[in-house]
Amino acid sequence: MTRFMYLFRHHAANERPSSPEEMQRQMKAWMDWIDRLKQESHLVATGDRLSATGKVVRGKSKSVTDGPYVEAKDTIGGYLVVEAADLDQATALAHGCPVLDAGGSVEVRPISSM
Amino acid sequence: MEDIPGCVEHLFRHEAGKMVSYLTRFFGLGRLNLAEDVVQDVLCQALQTWPTHGLPDNPSAWLMRAARNRAIDLVRRDDRLRHLTPELTHLLRLREESPEREPAFKNEIQDDQLRMMFACCHPGLSSEIQITLILKTLCGFSVAEIASALLAGEDSVEKRLGRARRFFRETSSAADAPEIDLSSVSERLDTVHQAIYLLFNEGYHSSRSEAPVRDDLCYEALRLALLLSEHPRSAQPATFALVALFCFNAARLPGRLDAEGSLLQLEDQDRSKWDRALIGKGFDFLEESAAKNEVSEFHLEAAIASMHSSAETYEKTDWSRIQQLYNLLYSIKPTPIVALNRAIAVGEARGPREGLAALQAIHPPPKLRDYPFYPAAQAEFLFRAGRREEARSSFKLALNLARNEAEARFLQRKLQACA
Numbered sequence: 001m002t003r004f005m006y007l008f009r010h011h012a013a014n015e016r017p018s019s020p021e022e023m024q025r026q027m028k029a030w031m032d033w034i035d036r037l038k039q040e041s042h043l044v045a046t047g048d049r050l051s052a053t054g055k056v057v058r059g060k061s062k063s064v065t066d067g068p069y070v071e072a073k074d075t076i077g078g079y080l081v082v083e084a085a086d087l088d089q090a091t092a093l094a095h096g097c098p099v100l101d102a103g104g105s106v107e108v109r110p111i112s113s114m
Numbered sequence: 115m116e117d118i119p120g121c122v123e124h125l126f127r128h129e130a131g132k133m134v135s136y137l138t139r140f141f142g143l144g145r146l147n148l149a150e151d152v153v154q155d156v157l158c159q160a161l162q163t164w165p166t167h168g169l170p171d172n173p174s175a176w177l178m179r180a181a182r183n184r185a186i187d188l189v190r191r192d193d194r195l196r197h198l199t200p201e202l203t204h205l206l207r208l209r210e211e212s213p214e215r216e217p218a219f220k221n222e223i224q225d226d227q228l229r230m231m232f233a234c235c236h237p238g239l240s241s242e243i244q245i246t247l248i249l250k251t252l253c254g255f256s257v258a259e260i261a262s263a264l265l266a267g268e269d270s271v272e273k274r275l276g277r278a279r280r281f282f283r284e285t286s287s288a289a290d291a292p293e294i295d296l297s298s299v300s301e302r303l304d305t306v307h308q309a310i311y312l313l314f315n316e317g318y319h320s321s322r323s324e325a326p327v328r329d330d331l332c333y334e335a336l337r338l339a340l341l342l343s344e345h346p347r348s349a350q351p352a353t354f355a356l357v358a359l360f361c362f363n364a365a366r367l368p369g370r371l372d373a374e375g376s377l378l379q380l381e382d383q384d385r386s387k388w389d390r391a392l393i394g395k396g397f398d399f400l401e402e403s404a405a406k407n408e409v410s411e412f413h414l415e416a417a418i419a420s421m422h423s424s425a426e427t428y429e430k431t432d433w434s435r436i437q438q439l440y441n442l443l444y445s446i447k448p449t450p451i452v453a454l455n456r457a458i459a460v461g462e463a464r465g466p467r468e469g470l471a472a473l474q475a476i477h478p479p480p481k482l483r484d485y486p487f488y489p490a491a492q493a494e495f496l497f498r499a500g501r502r503e504e505a506r507s508s509f510k511l512a513l514n515l516a517r518n519e520a521e522a523r524f525l526q527r528k529l530q531a532c533a
Contacts, residue, residue: 017158017161018256018258019127019254019255019256019258019259020126020127020129020130020153020157020254020256021124021126021127021254021255021256021259022256023126023157023158023160023161024123024124024125024126024127026161027126027160027161027164027165030161030165031164031165031169034165034166046166046167047166048163048166049162049163049166077162078162078166080166
């Protein structure tokens with residue numbers, strides 16, 4: 001088994017669902033998906049969701065800019081660590097991620113072992 | 115309340131309604147937008163943390179606490195909210211005294227919701243604006259959801275809400291403050307009943323839609339009526355009667371449409387689909403509504419609905435009792451629709467000839483003449499009296515007046531049946 005990190009990216013513009021009803025729908029979708037990963041013993045760690053604010057420190061000059069927004073159209077909103085047989089399986093599991101319904105993406109990255 | 119259909123699957127909506135009501139106690143009605151923004155933030159926060167960290171033990175208390183904390187941050191940061199300092203002090207004290215406990219007791223939140231309901235029903239607002247505002251603030255509907263529920267355009271919903279906000283801003287500093295003192299609730303209870311009644315009917319007998327029944331609205335109206343019935347200030351006989359009426363009618367929702375989505379008449383409905391538990395609740399409330407010697411239109415409508423709910427079959431319905439109830443109802447609510455229903459009850463109780471005479475005697479005003487179910491009732495009794503040709507032409511008349519696909523399909527079927 002190999003470990004993979006899922007990085008969730010979404011469009012800054014699509015950040016906020018429009019109504020409580022819509023939020024509840026998304027909440028349920030996330031919970032169902034994570035529950036399934038858990039039940040099938042793929043889930044290793046539930047990462048936190050990241051707030052949309054923050055700073056970016058860049059380059060040798062160590063310049064500091066506000067927030068991840070400035071240059072990126074897609075921001076990382078959270079992460080999750082799963083275990084799967086191979087990259088194909090990890091990618092297939094990511095198909096159920098609700099971030100896709102909101103027009104976002106999941107980056108699937110193998111975590112290299114020493 | 116948890117056993118009312120829709121209460122669990124719409125948790126966020128209802129929690130949003132509670133939070134907006136709670137926050138409005140601090141921010142005032144003139145700042146509804148601010149309260150709604152805070153609620154949006156708090157629900158987003160829940161959406162970001164619950165899926166990975168798991169549901170909190172008490173989601174409702176979690177949300178309310180988050181709303182309180184967010185409100186404190188806002189008041190501290192924003193100079194324009196400075197004058198809310200006494201409220202801020204109050205909020206802070208609550209947080210210090212009981213950081214983990216619910217920021218408001220159940221009865222306080224009930225007070226807040228009641229206050230909000232009465233504020234939405236300010237007589238200075240049209241009934242259209244009242245129900246739009248109720249859906250927005252207390253029921254947590256978005257503009258798009260209100261538009262589709264009330265079959266209005268989104269821009270007209272925005273306009274109504276804008277008018278209401280302006281009204282609140284302009285009046286909230288004046289002497290006629292829309293802020294409600296709970297001791298004066300009884301004066302406005304009638305208006306609140308009418309608004310909720312309208313909300314229920316909007317879902318139950320829609321005239322303008324391709325979707326002739328919208329359960330959501332009915333269950334929201336029932337939930338609000340239950341809220342009224344649980345608060346000592348508004349737990350009046352007419353409130354109990356209103357809850358009873360909604361229970362009986364909502365119980366029939368699962369049987370009102372056939373597989374193709376066409377409306378089914380009472381006589382064609384599969385009574386085994388009716389919600390027996392809700393009917394039982396209806397009878398409990400009907401009994402409670404009789405505690406004092408008060409008879410409102412809701413008492414009579416609930417009593418009529420109870421007769422239908424308890425009849426084993428259409429044929430076994432006690433039509434003469436229903437006719438008597440309609441007589442009483444007509445004496446306090448002499449509307450053309452009540453007159454029509456009364457005439458139908460006469461026909462069912464005493465035969466088609468008497469029914470036709472009763473329909474004739476209404477002298478329908480123009481509004482009723484354009485109502486497809488007036489000629490349809492005539493057609494039905496003509497058919498039963500063996501006057502097929504006349505029945506056909508009355509059904510054709512009704513068909514021409516049909517206001518939506520479902521009504522047209524229904525009347526088309528009736529027309530074919532008397533060929």
